[in-house]
Amino acid sequence: MARTLLVTGGAGFIGSCFVLQARERGERVINLDKLTYAGNPDNLASLAQDPDHILVQGDIGNAELVNWLLRQYRPDAVVNFAAESHVDRSILDPEAFVRTNVLGTSTLLRVVKNWWQNLDEPAKSSFRFLHVSTDEVYGALKPGDPAFCETTPYSPNSPYSASKAASDHLVRAFHETYGLPTLITNCSNNYGPRQFPEKLIPLTIINARNNRSIPVYGTGSNIRDWLHVEDHCAAIALVLEKGRVGESYNIGGHSARTNLEVVQSICEILQQEEPSPTMYADLILFVTDRPGHDFRYAIDCSKIERELGWKPAHTFATGLVDTVLWYLANDAWVENVCSGAYLDWVDRNYGHRG
Ligand code: NAD
Ligand code: DAU
Numbered sequence: 001m002a003r004t005l006l007v008t009g010g011a012g013f014i015g016s017c018f019v020l021q022a023r024e025r026g027e028r029v030i031n032l033d034k035l036t037y038a039g040n041p042d043n044l045a046s047l048a049q050d051p052d053h054i055l056v057q058g059d060i061g062n063a064e065l066v067n068w069l070l071r072q073y074r075p076d077a078v079v080n081f082a083a084e085s086h087v088d089r090s091i092l093d094p095e096a097f098v099r100t101n102v103l104g105t106s107t108l109l110r111v112v113k114n115w116w117q118n119l120d121e122p123a124k125s126s127f128r129f130l131h132v133s134t135d136e137v138y139g140a141l142k143p144g145d146p147a148f149c150e151t152t153p154y155s156p157n158s159p160y161s162a163s164k165a166a167s168d169h170l171v172r173a174f175h176e177t178y179g180l181p182t183l184i185t186n187c188s189n190n191y192g193p194r195q196f197p198e199k200l201i202p203l204t205i206i207n208a209r210n211n212r213s214i215p216v217y218g219t220g221s222n223i224r225d226w227l228h229v230e231d232h233c234a235a236i237a238l239v240l241e242k243g244r245v246g247e248s249y250n251i252g253g254h255s256a257r258t259n260l261e262v263v264q265s266i267c268e269i270l271q272q273e274e275p276s277p278t279m280y281a282d283l284i285l286f287v288t289d290r291p292g293h294d295f296r297y298a299i300d301c302s303k304i305e306r307e308l309g310w311k312p313a314h315t316f317a318t319g320l321v322d323t324v325l326w327y328l329a330n331d332a333w334v335e336n337v338c339s340g341a342y343l344d345w346v347d348r349n350y351g352h353r354g
Contacts, residue, residue: 019031030054079236106170113178207283224296
C-alpha cells in the first residue's frame with residue numbers, strides 16, 4: 001500500500017512543492033494547513049480532483065484535530081513545514097511566531113508522540129517526524145567565516161530565527177527524551193514558483209514588472225545562499241527515506257550571491273524577456289536596513305551529499321530564469337495574492353523606510 005504522509009503547512013511555498021512531488025511519487029498526503037495569508041489552495045490547484053490529497057484547514061496547535069487526523073489516517077510520517085516564515089513580519093509581530101513556530105510545534109510533537117508510543121511494530125520503528133528548519137538558526141557569518149555545518153552552535157538573531165531555533169530544540173528533546181524518531185533539515189534561502197511576494201525574489205519580479213521601485217535593504221551587500229525549491233523538497237524526501245534518526249542535515253545551493261547581484265540578475269532577465277524602454281535596474285531603491293539584518297549565510301551541505309548522495313539539479317542561473325518566466329506566465333496567481341491584506345503589509349513594512 002502507498003505510504004501516507006501528514007504534511008503540515010502544505011499549502012505554502014515549499015510545502016506545496018513537496019506535496020506535488022509526493023503525489024508524483026504516489027504517496028497519499030493529508031495536508032494540515034491553517035491557510036494563513038501565506039497558505040494558498042491555488043498552489044495545489046492541479047490536485048483539486050485528487051482523492052489522495054486531503055487538504056484540512058486547521059492549526060498544528062489544535063491538539064484535538066491533530067489527534068483525530070493521526071487516528072483517522074494513520075500516517076507513516078509527519079513532515080512539519082507549518083510556520084510563520086518571514087523575518088520582517090517577525091520584527092513587527094514576534095508573538096505570532098512564538099504561537100505557531102514554538103507552541104504549535106510543541107503541541108504537534110506532544111500529540112504525535114502520544115500516538116506514536118501506542119503503535120505496534122513495525123509501524124512504530126519505521127515512523128518518522130521530519131521537521132523543516134532553516135540555516136538562520138546559526139546566526140550570521142562574517143566575510144571569511146567557514147560555512148554553517150550541523151555542529152555550528154545556534155545563535156539566532158531575529159524573532160523568526162529564534163522561534164525556529166526553539167522548535168528545533170524541542171524536536172531534538174523529543175527524540176532524546178521519548179525516543180520519537182525525528183529528523184531535522186536546515187536549509188538556505190529557497191526560490192522558485194509560488195513564493196509569496198513578501199520575499200526578495202518574487203517581490204523584485206512583481207515590482208519591476210509593475211514599474212514600482214525595488215526596495216533593497218541597506219547597501220544590498222548582504223549575502224544569501226540560494227536553492228531551488230524543487231531541490232530542497234527532493235532533499236527532504238531523501239532525508240525522510242534514508243536519514244539517520246535523531247540527526248539534522250544542512251541543505252544548501254552552493255549559490256551565494258549578494259542581494260544586489262540577485263536583484264540585478266532579475267532586472268537583466270526581465271529586460272531580455274519583456275524589454276522596457278527604461279531599464280528595470282533603474283527602479284532599484286536603497287532603503288533603510290532591516291533591524292538586526294544577518295550579514296551572510298553559507299551552508300556546508302557535505303553531510304547530506306556524502307551520506308545520502310543528494311545533489312541539487314538546478315543551477316541558480318537557469319533556475320532564476322525559469323522562476324522569472326513562471327511569474328510572467330501566471331498573472332492570475334500573482335493578482336490573487338497581491339490583493340487585500342498584501343497591500344496593507346507593503347504599507348506597514350515599506351511605508352517608513354523612505
Ligand atoms: P510559507 O510562509 O510560504 O508557508 C507556511 C505555511 O504554513 C502556509 O501555508 C501557512 O498557511 C501554514 N501555517 C502557518 N501557521 C500554521 C499553523 N499554525 N498551523 C498550520 N499551518 C500553518 O513558508 P515557506 O517559505 O514555504 O516555508 C516552509 C517551512 O520551511 C517553514 O518552516 C520555514 O521556516 C522553512 N524554511 C523556509 C525557507 C525559505 O527560504 N522560504 C528556507 C528554509 C526553511
Ligand atoms: O535562509 C533561509 C530563510 O530565507 C528562511 O528561513 C526564511 O523563511 C526565508 O524568508 C528567507 O529569509 P530571508 O530574510 O533571507 O529572506 P527575504 O526574501 O525576506 O530576504 C532575502 C534578503 O533580501 C535579505 O538579506 C533581506 C533582503 N531584502 C528583503 C526584502 C523583502 C531586501 O533587500 N529588500 C526587501 O524588500
